[in-house]
Amino acid sequence: MPVLPESPDPRFVLAKDNIRIATYEFGDPAGQPVVLVHGFASGALLNWHLAGWTRVLSRAGYRVLAIDQRGHGASGKPHTPDAYTMPLLVDDLLDVLDTFLIDEALFVGYSLGARVGWQACLDLPGRITRAVLGGIPDGDPLTRFRVDEAWASIETGVPPTDKLTAAYVTMAGGIPGNDLPALISLVEGMRGGAQPDPENPPRQPVLFATGTEDSILEKSRTLAESAPNGTFFEIPGRNHFNAPTSKDFRQAALAFLREG
DSSP, X not given: OOSSOOOOOOEEEEOTTSOEEEEEEEEOTTSOEEEEEOOTTOOHIIIIITTTHHHHHHHTTOEEEEEOOTTSTTSOOOOSGGGOOHHHHHHHHHHHHHHTTOSSEEEEEETHHHHHHHHHHHHOTTTEEEEEEESOOSSOTTTTOOHHHHHHHHHHOOOOSSHHHHHHHHHHHTSTTOOHHHXXXXXXXXXXXXXXXXXXXXXSOEEEEEETXXXXXXXXXXXXXXXXXXXXXXXXXXXXXXXXXXXHHHHHHHHHHHTO
């Protein structure tokens, strides 16, 4: 017997700007919907399916809908920065909800997906009723990312000299199927846009969760404290990159979602 359920083929939703958004459905079609949105340079199956989230949520009776964000997975991967803004990423989520005829949904997002979730809670208060936001700091976490060095690395094959940029390029390039020009375009396009702001937090119940070994831990805690219905969970022994695989994180998220 396989450890994980078989992965379904993606079903595509056409976004307002004609980008195809890949979606994967698991669990009980009549269950309460939970939408899963992954982090930067990851994907729905890598972030949620292989890490056991789809199995746990399906067994709990939920209807699980995982999304490949634009620029990732099987979704469209434009190479222009103007195709990647926070309003477009939130619109993609809304288009998916509308296409699947989901009026209200629970939300689980990690890193970039959590930033999208924060904004979606603000922009779609009647559609997102409760959210789990993992690995989210305030402000723009990629301000230090050297876009110029990343583009030069693609053209020349020489690794970026900036350590943070080199780490992200190496990580993103090491995942099969990733499209580096699309991912660098995403970083460039989202700069200067809407960021999580403690002065304007979501009003829905939100569970914030960050690894104890993640450098953004205290900034995530600050966001949780700003939210009127926010709670905070420290994911024991995890950093930013391996937190989604934590059983403790899954269990805390499931307990929180069941309260809704």
